[in-house]
Amino acid sequence: MFHMPTTSDTALTPVTVLGLGAMGRALAGAFLKAGHPTTVWNRSKGRGDELAARGAVVAETAEDAVRAAELIVVCVVDYDAAEAILAPLEDALQGRVLVNVTSDVPERSRAMAAWAAEHSIAYLDGAVMVPTGVVGGEDALLFYSGSRESFERYESTLKALGGRAAFVGEEPGRAAAYDLSLLDFFYGSISGLVHAFALAKAEGVEAADIAPYMDTTVSILPPIAEYTAANIDARSYPGAEANLGMMAASVDHILHAAEARGLDVSQLAGIKRVADRALARGHAADDWASTYEAVVKP
Numbered sequence: 001m002f003h004m005p006t007t008s009d010t011a012l013t014p015v016t017v018l019g020l021g022a023m024g025r026a027l028a029g030a031f032l033k034a035g036h037p038t039t040v041w042n043r044s045k046g047r048g049d050e051l052a053a054r055g056a057v058v059a060e061t062a063e064d065a066v067r068a069a070e071l072i073v074v075c076v077v078d079y080d081a082a083e084a085i086l087a088p089l090e091d092a093l094q095g096r097v098l099v100n101v102t103s104d105v106p107e108r109s110r111a112m113a114a115w116a117a118e119h120s121i122a123y124l125d126g127a128v129m130v131p132t133g134v135v136g137g138e139d140a141l142l143f144y145s146g147s148r149e150s151f152e153r154y155e156s157t158l159k160a161l162g163g164r165a166a167f168v169g170e171e172p173g174r175a176a177a178y179d180l181s182l183l184d185f186f187y188g189s190i191s192g193l194v195h196a197f198a199l200a201k202a203e204g205v206e207a208a209d210i211a212p213y214m215d216t217t218v219s220i221l222p223p224i225a226e227y228t229a230a231n232i233d234a235r236s237y238p239g240a241e242a243n244l245g246m247m248a249a250s251v252d253h254i255l256h257a258a259e260a261r262g263l264d265v266s267q268l269a270g271i272k273r274v275a276d277r278a279l280a281r282g283h284a285a286d287d288w289a290s291t292y293e294a295v296v297k298p
Helices: 022-033 049-053 062-067 079-093 106-118 148-158 174-202 207-219 221-234 244-260 266-280 288-296
Strands: 015-018 038-041 071-074 097-100 122-128 141-146 164-167
Touching: 015 022, 015 062, 022 038, 022 049, 038 049, 038 062, 062 079, 071 079, 079 097, 079 106, 097 106, 097 148, 106 122, 106 174, 122 148, 122 174, 141 148, 141 174, 148 164, 174 207, 174 244, 174 266, 207 221, 221 288, 244 266, 244 288, 266 288
Parallel strands: 015 038, 015 071, 071 097, 097 122, 141 164
Antiparallel strands: 122 141
8 A cells, every 4th residue: 555755755856747748757856856755647658667777666557646646746647547547536635736837728737626625625727838858847837726835835846847837826727828829839839930930931942041030030029929818808909110001012012922923821811810800900000019909809
């Protein structure tokens, strides 16, 4: 029978990780590196062998894994898988803190939090915002929402997963909202980058030749993000330095150049449609952030 270690038994909090995909293994590895007694479990066998060699205990069952620690982290492919694993463990999870870093939409996070509350399980929803190789580093960002008491109690333990452990509110879906928003930005940006390289190559310029100059654009994004957020929150879009009318014309030039070279222009066409709606609503002299009005009222 497993004995649940407590912080009085050891110097560092015992943890359990359920789910040993690439991210789950990275999370467990970060706990081990930080010195936490770590128990792991995965539905299919063999995924925990490398972690066992580093000192992890591989539990035979999910219930054994849960009963081995006071902080339980679940990281599986989706919420359906998480629910299938956790539903039979209601009793074992009571008195423990469940941290679910499985990615999904805020509605699923709220439903999971409601289930946890119904069964007297302290719950934190989480989102890992870095790739596996960055997990455990000082700059690794993870969002958490839900039980403030649980976050404050285990903050130092959770920082083993990433130095930027950000608690974003007690509303359980908040971490998922941050996750979706940042990923929305990331996928839009990386798709724009791929398209930019395709446009360059259509003109005989290698992607590797233009890549070193991308830092000029990347370096101005942080201040742009800051003032764009402020303008959107205020619903005020001063465009004295760069207005939507001018920038929309630039989008039009890029779109036509891409079309002429036989490239897919669906992303650019979508950008143009939103900009055109904002222009039609009188935002030509405003900043690009004014397209927000066309996004929220299509």
